[in-house]
Amino acid sequence: MKLSTIAKTSLALGILTTGVMTTYAQSADAAVQNVGVQIVSKEAQILHDYYSKTFWDLRNVNGEREGNVVKVIDKSQLTEVKLLGPEQNIIKDKESSQLDVFVVREGNGKQAPTLSINGITKTNKNQYYDYNANPPVTLTKKNDNTIYQESLGRFETNKEQITLKEIDFRLRQKLVKEKDLYKSSVSNGKIVVKMKEKGIKNDYYTFELNKKLQEDRMGVVINPKDIKEISIDI
Structure with missing residues (x-):
């Protein structure tokens, strides 16, 4: 085989080999980058799931306290609100009326009743047609x-x-x-x-x-x- 033929053949093989290696490296880098984008920590996913939940803003409802739990019924739906911290002192009577309850279901199940933590305030004394505050x-x-x-x-x-x-x-x-x-x-x-x-x-x-x-x-x-x-x- 002539030297010129051998040189051309070697050059072609070198280009082919280099091309394959370069393509593989690029594919590997792209795969790593894609995995990096898709990775979300377990803690972040838990927070995302919680703060993506549907909430209920119950207005002017009655509540019955048993220990540190207030039971509220709105439209035939029972919600049990666990009182923690300073909110334990807001509901002092066994039965209370004119309560507003901001409800976010705790846990991932569809259990009944709905379980929530705190979020109870007194119902407005005045009526507002738009907003009371807008910072x-x-x-x-x-x-x-x-x-x-x-x-x-x-x-x-x-x-x-x-x-x-x-x-x-x-x-x-x-x-x-x-x-x-x-x-x-x-x-x-x-x-x-x-x-x-x-x-x-x-x-x-x-x-x-x-x-x-x-x-x-x-x-x-x-x-x-x-x-x-x-x-x-x-």
Whole structure:
């Protein structure tokens, strides 16, 4: 075989071999990148599932207390609300009326009755046709040396009393739906509810996004008119 023929054959084999190796490397890298995008930690998935749940906002219902549980019936549906933290002192009588209950089902089953934790406030004394309070909500994203801010509108409520449970849940559910919270790389950050009165002990409330709101804090009740603004950092 001529030397020129051998050289051409070797060159062709080299190109073919290199091409195969390059293609394999690219495919392997792409596979690793795809796996990285799809991976969501177990903790983040649990939070995503919880804050994606349907909630019920029961208004002006009656409750019967047994120990640290309040039983509420609305439209033939029984809900058992476990009282933890300061909310245990809100319902003192065995039977209470004019209650509002923010319900999020605990657990993953379809058990009856519905089990929920805290979220009870007193029903409004006055009637509102739109909202009672609507503090602004601002989102701040930090990426390397870049800081990006945008308005998420206002947190509107027509309640005279509201629990931290409802504020936390509604805000996080909005982030899950609109900002992919707990998907991709968005799993950390915090929500800060800033109050107007600076002289009180708690002039702000913070919700850490990498964990579920503590159960004993779910029952903390505040006047939404006292909220100055809400900031979210992710």
